[in-house]
Amino acid sequence: MHTSTPQSCATVRTFAQRLSSTRRGARLARLLAVERLTAWDMSPAVIERAEHVVAELASNAALHGRVQGRDFLLTLTLDDAAGPLRIAVSDTRGEYRPAIPPERGPDHESGRGLLLVDTLADRWGTEPRPPSGKTVWAEIDQHGERLEAVSGQ
Template identity: 85%
Template sequence: MFAQQLSSTRRGARLAQLLAMEQLTAWEMSPAVIERAEHIVAELSSNAALHGRVQGRDFLLALTLDDAAGTLRIAVSDTRGECRPAIPQGQDPDDESGRGLLLVEALADRWGTEPRPPSGKTVWAEISQHGEGPKTDSGQSGSQCR
C-alpha cells in the first residue's frame, strides 16, 4: 500500500499523479495498467482539489495493490462528504468540463464512492491487472457538486 496526503491545490493534484506513477513503476505494473491509472489518478485528484476542497485541509491519495485478487485500487479522499460525484446527464458536446468521471468510468473496471467519517468521502477506482480492458460497472451515487 502507498498513501500520501497532499495539499488541495492544482500543484497537489499534479504531485499525486507523479507520485502514483513512480509507485506503480516501482511495483513493476504493466504499462497498460500504469497508463489507465495515470488518467484516473489525475482526474480524481483534480476533483478533490477543485470540488472537494476545504480551506486548510488536504486530500489523501491511496494506492493498494492486491496481488491475490489481481487488482489495483486507487482511492482519493477529501473533506467534502456532502458532495458525491456523479456523471452529468445530457451534456452538450461543446461543454469544456464535466467529462472527467466519464473518463474514470471508461478506464476503471469498477468505481464508486464511500463516506469517510466524520465529514469526508472517498472516491475509488479499481483496475484489474489481468483483464483485457475496463468494464463499465460503476458505483456512483449521491448529489453532484460543481
C-alpha cells in the first residue's frame, strides 16, 4: 500500500494595475491596494502599513516619476507560505532614484515620504526597469507587527 504525504500548496497571489501618473491615479492605487489586501484577508496592521507605503510610493511615481502620457504600475505580491507582502511601484523615469533626504526643518512641507516608507516597511529599495524606468519596492512581513510606527501606540 502506498500512501502519500500531504503537502501544503503554497499560493502566490499577485495584483497588478496600471494607473495614470496623476494625483488621482496615486489615490486610486491606495484604494485598490486596501481593497485587494482586505480581500486577501491580511491583518489590519499589515493593511494599515501597506496603505501608507502605497500612498507614498504612488505619490512619488506620479510627482517625480511622471512622463507625460505614461502610466505607473502598482504590483502587490503575497506568498502565502509566510513570505512578505511585496509592494512595487514602477515608473518611466529611471534617471531619478529615490533617496531619503537630509534632515528637514519644520517649515518644509514635503520630502518626508521616504522616511515613512523606511519606517513602515521591513525592507525597501529600487531596481532598474529597462529600458528607461525604475521600480521602487517595499516589503512588509506578514507577522511583523510594527503598527506603533503608524498609530503612535
